[in-house]
Amino acid sequence: MKTISYVIQDPLGLHARPAGHLAKAAMAWKDCDIKITANDKTVDAKRIMGVMQLGAKGGNTLTLTISGGEEDKAAAALEEFLKANL
Amino acid sequence: MGFFDKLFGKQEEKIEIAAPVAGEAVPVTEVNDPTFSEEILGKGIAIRPTGNEVVAPCDGTVEMMFDTGHAVSLTSSQGAEVLIHIGLETVSLKGKHYTTHAANGDQVKKGQLLISFDRDAIAADGYDTITPIVICNSDSFAQVECHTGAVKAGDTVLTLSK
Numbered sequence: 220m221k222t223i224s225y226v227i228q229d230p231l232g233l234h235a236r237p238a239g240h241l242a243k244a245a246m247a248w249k250d251c252d253i254k255i256t257a258n259d260k261t262v263d264a265k266r267i268m269g270v271m272q273l274g275a276k277g278g279n280t281l282t283l284t285i286s287g288g289e290e291d292k293a294a295a296a297l298e299e300f301l302k303a304n305l
Numbered sequence: 306m307g308f309f310d311k312l313f314g315k316q317e318e319k320i321e322i323a324a325p326v327a328g329e330a331v332p333v334t335e336v337n338d339p340t341f342s343e344e345i346l347g348k349g350i351a352i353r354p355t356g357n358e359v360v361a362p363c364d365g366t367v368e369m370m371f372d373t374g375h376a377v378s379l380t381s382s383q384g385a386e387v388l389i390h391i392g393l394e395t396v397s398l399k400g401k402h403y404t405t406h407a408a409n410g411d412q413v414k415k416g417q418l419l420i421s422f423d424r425d426a427i428a429a430d431g432y433d434t435i436t437p438i439v440i441c442n443s444d445s446f447a448q449v450e451c452h453t454g455a456v457k458a459g460d461t462v463l464t465l466s467k
Contacts, residue, residue, distance in 0.1 A: 239346040
């Protein structure tokens with residue numbers, strides 16, 4: 220299992236657009252189970268509605284746990300995604 | 306055909322999602338934001354609103370009322386995950402021109418007021434008020450059928466089949 224933590228830099232937070240793109244980025248890793256935790260809530264990263272429900276804002280910490288499949292590659296790709304988009 | 310097949314047969318598999326606001330329903334591909342037009346958030350439709358109130362498009366549960374009031378998501382009692390996004394880039398208004406009337410976890414009935422918004426003020430601030438209504442779990446449905454044209458709140462705009 221791989222864990223990534225990332226503090227959201229975008230002051231607008233994890234609103235609809237980034238939530239959709241993040242879920243899509245997670246869906247690319249079909250063999251990985253990916254969970255996101257923020258504000259004591261944990262959701263399936265591949266479920267758009269779940270990711271939106273986190274209500275994560277700028278300054279909040281997202282913690283991703285990735286297990287199975289090519290988890291090392293998935294973790295690296297998702298970390299890049301977070302840095303580029305949030 | 307057994308009793309339960311009759312109760313839960315093919316006809317029952319269709320889920321109807323109503324217009325949350327009056328206006329002109331257009332294909333989501335006409336929305337000037339690739340997140341919606343490329344269906345990143347799911348398949349759906351968009352309404353160019355003529356009204357100032359967003360009501361529940363179906364019976365269901367409010368999953369995420371954005372505290373900015375610019376968007377709301379619901380899970381319908383039949384399992385469709387619906388996102389209503391009032392205007393484009395309107396997250397940047399940080400709640401200005403929007404008033405919320407429901408909260409996360411609320412059970413709502415079709416037609417119940419969720420958000421009121423000042424359409425003219427949003428437009429005057431330079432934002433496109435087009436309102437996409439998308440099904441975030443589109444992959445769970447074999448078909449998402451759109452009904453375009455002039456609509457009143459409560460008219461069916463999407464029919465989902467499993």
